[in-house]
Every structure is written in C-alpha cells, then in structure tokens.
Amino acid sequence: MKDLTHPLVWFYIPVTLTWICFCISVGNPAKFIDYDWLWLLFRSMSPYFWSALGVALAVGMSILGAAWGIFITGSSLVGAAIRVPRITSKNLISVIFCEATAIYGVIVAIILQTKIEYVQPVDGVWDRYAMLSGYAIFGSGVTCGFANLVCGMCVGIVGSSCALSDAQNSTLFVKILVVEIFGSALGLFGVIIGIIMSGAVTWSGAK
Amino acid sequence: MAGAVAGIPPDGMLLAVLADEDTITGFLLAGVGNVDLRKKRNYLVVDSKTPVRQIESSFKEFCARDDIAVILISQQVAGQIRNVIQQHNKPIPAVLEIPSKDCPYDPAQDTLLTRVKHIAGFN
Amino acid sequence: MSTARYTVAPTVTMLTMMKARLVGATKGHALLKKKADALTMRFRQLLKEIIEAKENLGATMKGSFFAYTEAQYAAGEGIKHTIMDNVDTAVVKVRGALDNVAGVKIPRFSSFVIPGETKMDLTGLGRGGQQLQSCRKAYQSAVELLVQLANLQTAFLTLDEALKVTNRRVNALENVVKPKLENTISYIKAELDELEREEFFRLKKVQKNKQKNQAKAEAEFATAMAELQEATADTLDMPPFDPKMPGQNVQPPASSSLLNYKEDDMLF
C-alpha cells in the first residue's frame, strides 16, 4: 500500500485480521468458535472494564472527531484567509461547531463517570444489575463516541467547504452554516441516546 | 548602374532585416532568414539593449554584402541610425523603411518618403 | 555668362565651323529635352506610385503583424524561439532584371519562393499550426509588396540620378553652350564687319592723302609754271590754272584703282 491514510490500511485490514484471529485461535481448537468458553469469558469480565471503556470511548472518539474536523476546517480556513482575511472571524463558527462535539463527548463522559458505583462480585460472579450497568455505560459511551466522531468529521468537511465558498462569495456563508448546524445536530443525537441509555444504570438493583 | 545589376547572382539575392524581435520572427516564418556556412545571418534583432554602434555596423555590413538586394529596416531602428541611412544613396541594396509592430507606420519619419514628397510637392 | 564666348580668331572658316556647332547643339538640346521629359513623366508616375505603395504598406504590415499575433495567441509565447531556431537557408529570394526607360537602365527585382519542404512546415504541429501557416502567407505577401516597393524605390533613385544628369545637360546646352556659340558667331560677324569698315576708311584716307599730295604738287607745278610764265611772259599763251582740273583728272583713275588696287597687308 502506497498510502498509509488509505482506509484499507487503517480500518479494513486490522479489523479483518482481528476477527480471523479471534475466530480461529480462541477456545477449543476442535470447534471453530467455542461458545461455552466465550460465554464464560464474557460472564467473568468485570463490568468496570466495560464502564471505563465506555467513558474512554465517549471522550476519546468525540475528541478524535472534533480534532479531525478542526484540522479539516482549519487548514482550509488558514489557506483561504491568506487572500480573504475577512472570513477568519466568521468561520471560527465552524471550528466552534467541531469543538462542540468534543464538549458533547466530555459531558457524556462526565455523566457516565458519575454513574459508576462500588459493588463486589459474589462468588466470583457479577450481579446481573452490575453487568447491566457495565454494558449500559459501555454502550452509551460507544454511541456517543462514534456519533461524535462522525459528526466532527462531517462538520469539519462542511466547515472547510464553508470557508472556501465564503472566500469566493460571502452570501454563501449563511446557507452553508445551516448545513453545518444540521451536521452538528448529529452529534446531539448520539448524546441524547447515550444519556437515555445511561439512565438504565443501576449497580445494586435498587431503583 | 548596369554594373551593379550585373552583380545579381542567378539563384537570387537575399533580403536583410533589421527590426525588433516580433517583426523579424514574422519575416523568418515567411522564409526570409538565411544562415550561411559561416553562421552569418541576414537579420539583426534589435531590442532596447542593442547598442547603436552594432546596428550601424550591421547596416553597413549588409550594404557591403553583394548578395543582398533589399534591406528592410524598421522605422524605430532607422530613427537611431538616420544619418547612416541618409548617407546611403546607392540604388542597390535598396533600403526600405517598414513599420514595426509596436509603433504604427509614420510616413513623416521616412527618409525616402520625405524626399519623394519634397520633390512631388515642389515640382 | 551670356557675354562669354570661345576664344577664336574671327575668320570666315571659324564662322562656318561655329555655325555647324550651333546646329548640333540645338539638335542635341531638343533630343535631351525630349529624354528629360520622358524621364520626368516616368518619375512623376513613380512618385505617385511610391507614395501610394508606402501608404499601402502601413495597412499590409498591420495585417501581417496581426496575423502573427493570432499565431502567437494560438501557439504560445515560446513559438518565436522555435521559429528563430528553425532558420536555415532562405526560401524567399529576390531575382533581378533590367528595365529600360528612355535609355536609363533600371534594376527590377521580383521575389520568388523556392518550392519544396521547409522546416517551418511542421512548426506548431501540436497547436497553432494553422495560424502559423496563415501568418506565414501574410508575411510572404508582405514581402512581395516590400520587394515591389524596393523596385519603385531603386527606380526612383536611379531615375532621380539620371534625371539630374539629363537636366544638367539640357541646361548646360541651353544656358551655356548655345549662348556661347551664338556669341561667338555674332562676335566673328561683328569683327569681320569691323575689319571691312576699317579697310574702307583706310582706303578713303589714303585716297585723300593722295589727292592732297597731288593738289599740292599741282599747285607747286602751277606756281612753277606761273613763275615760268612770268619769266617767259607773253611768250606763251597758256590758259590760267584751274584748281579743279587735276581732281577731275585724277578721280576716275583713283576710283578704278580702288577696285583693282592690290595691297600687301590687305587680307582679301
């Protein structure tokens, strides 16, 4: 592969390889996939692992998306502003929209983080409420994180186009801003669903 | 007079050009240009950096060459060596002032034409 | 100087010679005048043509320059370097011939294109070739016109020179040679008349002197005779002296002697 940024390199190949390794080498070599063993594995996994992973994904993915969006917008904005400096202050809005996705991630991460309570496994087995909470926080974090990742990229790309078109024709700015607002709303959907999902969290089963 | 004409070689004589680059390029395109074995050319590209002395010497050289029948010289260039042109009064080579691309033809500047008009006007 | 004349001895032979020369000069003058007129006519025609052609030239060259601009537009700025480097041997040349106007030989050029493939044919193959070829044609026709103009110009210069020489000759004959000859002739004539008159006067004078001498001699003779008569008075019956007598006696021989008279210092 000549290009390291090609999605084949950074996405499809690692995912496929991992899946193949997982399918082939995990568990009993007699079976292709040993479901009993898998069940045991998941059952004995700590729900704190899942909740921590959820929090990390929520903030990490959001910030990844925001950063990505900001550089897509930013590099175009900087280049276009050389010739037309007037666009800089207006187009900071695009950067702020990208930044907002990071903030969504941070907010959701904080909310998720506050939901974590202390419980102990009984006889090495986790309570099912604890398991539920762990998966809920994980799901909430993943939902929010990926939604914000994509939202950040979307806002970034639209913001980049916005900067370029504003430089050519300033009447286009408001119109593209509307597009951007709708793009930015995508992240909010993730946030909303994430928060609703995290509402299911009850570590001790007391509601 | 007859002697001068007898000197015309049977395979034809050349035209010489002294002018700016664009004017000369056109004539070269038409096939006027000639470079002989000794790399002597029958044209001189005159730009703002060409010294007047060089124009003069080329003009005199063209006048002295016996295979040149007509010397085309752009008015701009002619203006720089006006006195040399006025001294030249042989019929061959004929010195012809042509307009150059950058400045349109001004009949009042032409040595020959002023002479012609002088004669025509006063006779 | 109308009073100038040739320094010749005023003789009859000279007079005939001068007269012959005058006739020659008049004839030559008439001929030269005719030639000068022919040349002037052609010259005038040339002047008109030159002015016309020169003014035409401006327009034609303008067309050619524009054709070049079109070529440059189509083929790009760099095309001129390509053209400059493609120069090899000239394909447009000038042929010379002689024209005769009233005895004046005028060189006459005509341009011709050496046929055959040239390097310029493929110039601008990638782009602009068509415009380059049309520009080339425009310039070739401009060259044709220029050569014609060069023709007119050489003819003008040659004719100008010839006309000057002829006019100088006509004027010389008219204003110098002919008056000089005429003056000489009239001088010789005057001189001859003068000589004749002088001779006549001289003869008269001689005759007068002769008569005076004769009268004197007769008077002396008369006195001598009177003395003699006195001396021999009455011896001789002589008539008295008549002063007119000797004149009447001498004149007829004197007038006849003028016609027959031969003297050494007379020329004729």
Add this chain to the structure above:
Amino acid sequence: MYGFEMMSFNIKDGFLESIVRGHRSGLLTVADYNNLSQCETLDDIKLNLTSTDYGAYLVNEASPIYTATIVEKCTQKLVNDWNYMRTQADEKLATFMDYCTYGHMIDNVVLIVTGTLHERDVQELLDKCHPLGMFDSIATLAVAQNMRELFRLVLVDTPLAPYFSENLTHEDLDEMNIEIMRNTLYKAYLDDFAAYCQSLGGATAEIMGDMLAFETDRRALNITLNSIGTELTREDRKKLYSNFGLLYPHGHNELAMAEDFDQIRSAMEKVPAYSGIFSKLGYGESQMLDKLLYEEEVKKCVDCFEQQFHYGVFYAYMKLREQEIRNVMWVSECVAQDQKGRIADGIVYLF
C-alpha cells in the same frame, strides 16, 4: 477509495487547495475584460491591470510599456504563485505539480537542444526558457555537442529521461524533425501523467482523467489538422496520438486517415462530448475551432473548481492563468495595433 479523500485530503493539501482557490478568485472577470477592452493605449491597460492581482508586478514599470513586458510580468505572477505552492506541497501533490510543468520542460529542452545545435549562447537561451519548465541541470544541457552526448550526460538526470529513452532511439535523436520529437515527447508525457493521475485515485483520477482526455484529444485534433498537406505519413501521425482519451482507439484510426477538415470533423463528431463543439462550426471553416476548444477547456477548468478535495484544481489553475495571459496578450496587441474590432475574437471569458 472514493469519498474518503474528504477526510484525509486536508491533512497535507488542504492549505494549498484553499490557496489555489484564492488565486483562482483573483482571475480577471468579465467586467475586468470589459474595462480592458475600453482602453486606448497600453498605459491604460497597465493602469487597469494594476487594480487586479497583477498590480504589484506592473505598477513599477516605466511608461513606454510593451505587450511583451505585460505578458512577461503576468507570467511572472503565475510562476511566483506556482513556485510558492510547489515549495509548500507535500509528496504526491508535489509530484502532481511537477507533472503539470513537464509540458513546459519539454519545450525548454527542445529549445535548448535546437539552440545548441545552432550554436547559440547558453545564457541567451536560458533567458528564453519558460520559467515553469526550469530544472536544476537545465544550463548543462548546452554543454553537449550532439544529441547522443546530450542524452548521456544531461537528460538522464531529468524527469524527462524515460520519455526520451522509451520513445526515441539514438538515430531519432540525430535525424528526427524537432517538431515530431517534441510531439513524441509530449505524447509520452501525457500518457505518463494520465497514468499517474489514475494511480492517485478518487476525485483526482476522475477529474484529471476528464481534463487530460480533453487535452490529448485536442492535441490529436491539432496534429491532424496541422499535418494535412505535409510530409507526415499516416503511421507517423498515429504515433503522435496518446494512448487514452475519448478518441482512443477508434477515433485515432479515423483521424490518422483524415485528409481534410470534413473528414476530421466526421471523426470527431462521433464522440458525443465533441459533437457539441463542432455543431457550433459551419461546414468547412476551421478558424473558429481554436477558440471553441479554448472555451471548452476553460469551461472544464472552471467546473473543476466545483469539486473539493482533489488535485485537479492546481492543473486547472495553471491552465486558466495561461489562458488569461493569452487573453491579456490578445487585448494588448489589439490595442497596440489599433485592431480593437477584433478584441472579442480572442478573449475567452471566465464565467
């Protein structure tokens, strides 16, 4: 991967892309051309141009200004812009930008080669070279005395070396007509450029494929048109056509056989993209063709700016600037030569 360049493009090339778009917005507009057409003298033109992007380049020019000076300064502007972007460019884009200038490089090499054969002064030759086609070892081109030496010593180190070695034999170097050599090189260059653009993939491959196809078809058309009536044989003609484009391969066969304009026309009209151009032409007239093709090119270049995240804009910008310089030259020449009636014939407006 189509679409994904949106995410990765700006990492390296976002800045330059927006810069080139900025330059594009500095191109002369219809209103500018209208003002220029109203000018009476070259000084007026200069004055009008000083209010545009060319201002900094023309403002200090002394008053008797000539078309050549104006064109030179405008070219200088393009060259400076281009060099600024080229030095900023990261790999891939850098190679792409180099490819864009190889056309000029071929012209320069051919110029120096012929100049050397005619024993011209090297410095004089270098002054005549197009500044976009310069490369480091260009001055050493002149040391060679014959073509073989030239190739062995100098050309091997230039990016053009493969074009020479793959398409020309040593005998060709010595004997071939320089115009045919130039077009052979150009053909090899276009083939190579097109292959490179396809390897880039994505929107660049799509847009550049379109533009280069047009370019190569135009060249094929021009070569055919200009070689009618010359000693160039059909086979030789066919060798100069590129191996891609909308006309490849059947159109090329027909073009190679064409003997007059109408035959060319019938070959070209079979391609839907070009039938529109030819329908604007009356039968038998070929003079307007150039302008129509220029207009088509400008249209393609402008369209190219409609899409983001691809390299085509750099190529398009260069083409548009060059067309603009041609326009300015045309207007100036018309004004200088008092042919104002013809101004409209040469300008290709940007819309």
